[in-house]
Amino acid sequence: METAAETNGAPAWVDISVPLRDGMVHWPDNPEVRITRVQDLERGDDATVSSLSLGAHTGTHVDAPVHFVKGATGVDALAFDSLLGVARVLEIRDARAIRVAELKGHAIQPGERILFKTANSSRGWASKAFLPDFVYLSVEGARYLAERKVRTVGIDYLSIGSAEEGVPTHQALLGADVCIIEGLDLSSVEAGTYDLVCLPLRIAGGDGAPARAILRRR
Numbered sequence: 001m002e003t004a005a006e007t008n009g010a011p012a013w014v015d016i017s018v019p020l021r022d023g024m025v026h027w028p029d030n031p032e033v034r035i036t037r038v039q040d041l042e043r044g045d046d047a048t049v050s051s052l053s054l055g056a057h058t059g060t061h062v063d064a065p066v067h068f069v070k071g072a073t074g075v076d077a078l079a080f081d082s083l084l085g086v087a088r089v090l091e092i093r094d095a096r097a098i099r100v101a102e103l104k105g106h107a108i109q110p111g112e113r114i115l116f117k118t119a120n121s122s123r124g125w126a127s128k129a130f131l132p133d134f135v136y137l138s139v140e141g142a143r144y145l146a147e148r149k150v151r152t153v154g155i156d157y158l159s160i161g162s163a164e165e166g167v168p169t170h171q172a173l174l175g176a177d178v179c180i181i182e183g184l185d186l187s188s189v190e191a192g193t194y195d196l197v198c199l200p201l202r203i204a205g206g207d208g209a210p211a212r213a214i215l216r217r218r
C-alpha cells in the first residue's frame with residue numbers, strides 16, 4: 001500500500017476512503033452492509049461473484065442535494081469540479097464539534113474544498129459499533145461555510161451533521177450547492193494542501209453514492 005512518503009521525488013497518492021466490508025459500521029437507521037459471494041471458485045463455481053447490499057450512504061460517500069432538498073440534483077449530476085482539484089485538510093482541535101470560532105482561524109476562501117480531520121479519524125473506523133459522539137459540523141458552522149461559498153466540505157465520519165441537528169446542517173450546505181463528502185479516513189494525512197480525487201458511483205438521480213477518495217500532497 002502506498003504511503004504519504006515520496007516515491008521517485010513525487011508525492012504518492014494516499015487512499016482516504018474506508019474499505020467496504022460485510023457487516024461494517026453504518027448510520028443507525030440505514031441498511032446493513034452485506035457483501036457475500038454468490039458464486040465462488042473455492043466452491044467449484046466458474047467464477048467468483050459477489051452480491052452487494054448496502055445503503056447509498058455507506059462508508060466513504062458523497063451526498064447529493066436531493067438527499068435533503070426535494071427535487072434537487074442527484075449524485076450523477078454533481079459538478080466534477082466539486083470533487084477534483086486542490087483541497088485543504090484542516091485539523092480540528094475541538095473534540096466535540098466544528099464551530100464557527102475555530103473555522104474563523106483558517107481564513108477559508110470562496111471556492112475552497114475543505115476536508116476536516118477531527119478526532120474521528122483516530123477512533124471512528126476502528127470501532128465496529130456506531131459512535132454517537134462523533135465530531136460533527138455545527139449548524140452555525142455549516143451556515144458560515146455556505147456564506148463563505150466553499151465548494152466542498154468533507155468529514156471523517158458517517159455524517160457531516162450531528163444525530164440531533166443533521167437535517168439543518170445538511171440543508172444549509174446542500175441548499176447552497178456545497179458538496180458534501182462523508183466517511184473519510186484522514187488518519188494518515190496531516191493538515192495541508194493536497195490534490196483531491198473523489199468519484200462517486202454514477203447512480204441515476206441518486207441521493208448519494210459510495211466513492212473512492214485519494215489525496216496527493218502539493
Ligand SMILES: [Zn+2]
Binds near residue numbers: 158
Ligand atoms: Zn450526509
